[in-house]
Amino acid sequence: MIDHTHDTSATAWVASANTGHTDFPLQNLPYGRFKRAGSQQDWRIGVAIGDQILDLKAAAQLGRWPTDIQALLHPLAQGDLNRFMAQGPAARKALRAALFDALRDPAQTGSANARALQAAAAQVLLPQDQAEMSLPCQIGDYTDFYTGIHHATTVGKLFRPDNPLLPNYKWVPIGYHGRVSSIGVSGQSFRRPQGQFKAPDAEVPSFGPCKRLDYELEVGVFVGAGNALGEPMSMDQAEADWFGIVLLNDWSARDVQAWEYQPLGPFLAKNFATTISPWIVTQEALEPFRTAFEHPPTDPQPLPYLDSPANRAQGGLNIELEVHLQTSAMRAAGQPAHRLMQSNFADAYWTVAQMLAHHSSNGCNLQPGDLLGSGTQSGPRPEQGGSLLELTQGGKQALTLPNGETRVFLQDGDSITLHGRCQREGAVAIGFGACVGTVRG
Amino acid sequence: MIDHTHDTSATAWVASANTGHTDFPLQNLPYGRFKRAGSQQDWRIGVAIGDQILDLKAAAQLGRWPTDIQALLHPLAQGDLNRFMAQGPAARKALRAALFDALRDPAQTGSANARALQAAAAQVLLPQDQAEMSLPCQIGDYTDFYTGIHHATTVGKLFRPDNPLLPNYKWVPIGYHGRVSSIGVSGQSFRRPQGQFKAPDAEVPSFGPCKRLDYELEVGVFVGAGNALGEPMSMDQAEADWFGIVLLNDWSARDVQAWEYQPLGPFLAKNFATTISPWIVTQEALEPFRTAFEHPPTDPQPLPYLDSPANRAQGGLNIELEVHLQTSAMRAAGQPAHRLMQSNFADAYWTVAQMLAHHSSNGCNLQPGDLLGSGTQSGPRPEQGGSLLELTQGGKQALTLPNGETRVFLQDGDSITLHGRCQREGAVAIGFGACVGTVRG
Known part of the structure; x- marks a missing residue:
């Protein structure tokens, strides 16, 4: 069953996600680990959207998330993808739906969270070409x-x-x-x-x-x-x-x-x-x-x-x-x-x-x-x-x-x-x- | 070249190390990770001696170690053998010599550190049969x-x-x-x-x-x-x-x-x-x-x-x-x-x-x-x-x-x-x- 996160009419408030040829439209939302290139930042977990990265540490702080989603974002805001992976499919689906709604153009939904993040775009987004990527998680075997x-x-x-x-x-x-x-x-x-x-x-x-x-x-x-x-x-x-x-x-x-x-x-x-x-x-x-x-x-x-x-x-x-x-x-x-x-x-x-x-x-x-x-x-x-x-x-x-x-x-x-x-x-x-x-x- | 840590006349202040048939005489000093069986303790690094374990966290606190040895003991006192392994052979040899001297019968050497540890035996030793062991370190590959x-x-x-x-x-x-x-x-x-x-x-x-x-x-x-x-x-x-x-x-x-x-x-x-x-x-x-x-x-x-x-x-x-x-x-x-x-x-x-x-x-x-x-x-x-x-x-x-x-x-x-x-x-x-x-x- 295909849920609303595959709605073909949905577009993002990040314009580069809506071009039709990007690898990272609103319907993708893949996870990676990044920092600003050349910085001394700790590695952070982000989500690719168009040619940008949504910084989940900044987004956890600046967005208006329901309590259950805040809890899911907690390990990710600490740069730890493994702990999120460990929570299984229900957590994955819940966070995907929340991220989809948060990045969706608020003109389509009126979402307060999406409006808040869009208003804080300069703090929650980093252009991918300014980022350095690492392995996305700790690989045990x-x-x-x-x-x-x-x-x-x-x-x-x-x-x-x-x-x-x-x-x-x-x-x-x-x-x-x-x-x-x-x-x-x-x-x-x-x-x-x-x-x-x-x-x-x-x-x-x-x-x-x-x-x-x-x-x-x-x-x-x-x-x-x-x-x-x-x-x-x-x-x-x-x-x-x-x-x-x-x-x-x-x-x-x-x-x-x-x-x-x-x-x-x-x-x-x-x-x-x-x-x-x-x-x-x-x-x-x-x-x-x-x-x-x-x-x-x-x-x-x-x-x-x-x-x-x-x-x-x-x-x-x-x-x-x-x-x-x-x-x-x-x-x-x-x-x-x-x-x-x-x-x-x-x-x-x-x-x-x-x-x-x-x-x-x-x-x-x-x-x-x-x-x-x-x-x-x-x-x-x-x-x-x-x-x-x-x-x-x-x-x-x-x-x-x-x-x-x-x-x-x-x-x-x-x-x-x-x-x-x-x-x-x-x-x-x-x-x-x-x-x-x-x-x- | 065989150094003094293989001296066959050296005996330990832990009597069970001197029996001749133990696997763990003073000349061995292997590393392991342990806690008191059934306890909620964090895992600790220890050294087997006779039928006992020298608890390196307690020993680091209660012994009289020179500064360079204190520094080597630091990761071990935190339960982290990998960080000690990473320091290479000179560190290994230096700590071995210090542990050998610290566990050697002070009647043989007059070592103040050995006397201090012997006096604190109840705090720095745990019988092996009261310990639960884990893998000794984090194995990457x-x-x-x-x-x-x-x-x-x-x-x-x-x-x-x-x-x-x-x-x-x-x-x-x-x-x-x-x-x-x-x-x-x-x-x-x-x-x-x-x-x-x-x-x-x-x-x-x-x-x-x-x-x-x-x-x-x-x-x-x-x-x-x-x-x-x-x-x-x-x-x-x-x-x-x-x-x-x-x-x-x-x-x-x-x-x-x-x-x-x-x-x-x-x-x-x-x-x-x-x-x-x-x-x-x-x-x-x-x-x-x-x-x-x-x-x-x-x-x-x-x-x-x-x-x-x-x-x-x-x-x-x-x-x-x-x-x-x-x-x-x-x-x-x-x-x-x-x-x-x-x-x-x-x-x-x-x-x-x-x-x-x-x-x-x-x-x-x-x-x-x-x-x-x-x-x-x-x-x-x-x-x-x-x-x-x-x-x-x-x-x-x-x-x-x-x-x-x-x-x-x-x-x-x-x-x-x-x-x-x-x-x-x-x-x-x-x-x-x-x-x-x-x-x-």
């Missing part, structure tokens, strides 16, 4: 899934031509643990990793700078209240629980990965950096972009612990994804980033609820702010590969960029930007903002 | 290595009879990321996990309680100051950095593991519980138990980033390890736990310094309090398997216990206890305390 079946098939073919998709793939939402310490927010740059690798024809391995540096296009899911140790989430609990979604770039050192990953999985090939977009788009904002979800009838159907009527009816999420590359030569010449591919998260083989239900099915406790990567989201066609490994057929087929440069893998100075956008007839389109990361030499 | 070559070979044979040890094993200190949220301290009990598995002859997988539940005998290494993102540690930095060691039980669901682990490694087979012993035995306490470390001359020698003269001379650690099993029938009959095996951490194929140097070699940042598991420490002989998978030859050969019960894998009510002890001629023996965990139905 990070897990990366492998829900992109087109990615799994294409990459599987490179490693195992006769047996691309392993027998467990269509039964188990495959996942593995990742590294929290090296997760950064959009704008992150990182040194090209060094590592150990062995060319197929080499006698012995060597150690040096990674030669096959790649990106992976993923979305990241933040856990809401989570579950206690030993108490798995049902599919319905999992569906209600997840807090929201960001874009996620799972940078990968392919030469290191090929040599190290047997038998315990990728390790140093992945943990030198992971970049996420700064704004968590909530489950509630994504509500209009749900889609039906079913495995093809010729495939195994999910085991009962991974199945529910709600998941079949609307477990999928229609999120259009894109990857853009800008080389340092392009940057120097003032040329924009070049789009490398497009795909859609609706093509994932497992849903967000299935990721949480599977993860907790053995009793593993998920905690507020834990991050779950979706795995690389490639589309069904070859040009829809979510990584260079796929787009260059394992490094065999160079890509030619509009300025004549070629790429097999990433070179120093290359920036990768992920974009995500949700749109459909009858709903206001929303987006995720950019997720940018740059390779240093 | 947990990584599990695979340094036990005998384990890797035996387990490899079960999965790949023709090719037990993969070609990377003797080049790469194999590791993978683990789950932080489900790490518990000795005394932990956990529900038998449920999971998805597929018998070799089954058409399709099923979901239900794990039937092949196992333990793994490991040690856990706590990171000290760590390294900044993008700045790998040299072998010498790695050797200086690590803070200390605990015992670690990496509980494993073998049926889940066999079905899920390709291609990204173990996940739900491991993350339902991990148990560590409560006392971190410091690098400085382990100094007398170092051993020479070299790969056999017929094996590949470590690449330069994993090699150093100091590592060859003394990179190994002589830690005697044991696993004991007590079933609920044994408990009910008042029978003690039965020793299943013995091994020694000196048989590991990679050293602690190599684990840290490898982990950071790609620029991955290690942080104070991060935990690195060693992987299962099996000995060279079949009866030295560090898991039931090994001791029962993949579940084919049941073990018979002294009371006539048999075990292939763990049953509900079974408790596993790990012990570790260091001893040699010319040094006071030290131990790790027990690491106990119990399977619930």
